[in-house]
Amino acid sequence: SAESPFMEMESLSLSANFLFSRTQILSQDSNPPCLSIHVLVVELRDDILDQVNKLYFERLRVKSELDNLAIEDRNKRFDKQLKLEELTASLDSLTSGYYSKQLQHLSAHEISCK
Numbered sequence: 021s022a023e024s025p026f027m028e029m030e031s032l033s034l035s036a037n038f039l040f041s042r043t044q045i046l047s048q049d050s051n052p053p054c055l056s057i058h059v060l061v062v063e064l065r066d067d068i069l070d071q072v073n074k075l076y077f078e079r080l081r082v083k084s085e086l087d088n089l090a091i092e093d094r095n096k097r098f099d100k101q102l103k104l105e106e107l108t109a110s111l112d113s114l115t116s117g118y119y120s121k122q123l124q125h126l127s128a129h130e131i132s133c134k
Contacts, residue, residue: 072114079107
């Protein structure tokens with residue numbers, strides 16, 4: 021049984037792809053407000069997670085640099101220590117203090133294991 025040209029044309033028209041960005045979804049007046057709010061919340065969460073990741077890895081780099089500085093490099097050590105505290109404070113503000121609590125917990129665990 022051979023397919024008719026009409027059937028081929030129909031299957032071609034059904035294979036269209038649709039792609040929407042978040043901004044396109046938000047700009048559509050036909051979307052319910054709860055969908056727009058949900059998309060905004062997801063974007064905000066993603067932005068916060070991205071910021072936390074960047075701060076965390078920047079803090080790791082600064083901590084490593086600080087640990088590798090000679091004791092005689094007082095000015096550099098002071099600057100690195102200040103930057104480390106600044107990054108820790110930023111992480112704490114985004115995690116409601118959770119980051120420092122975990123650092124304290126790990127530090128206490130290391131001391132008790134010695």
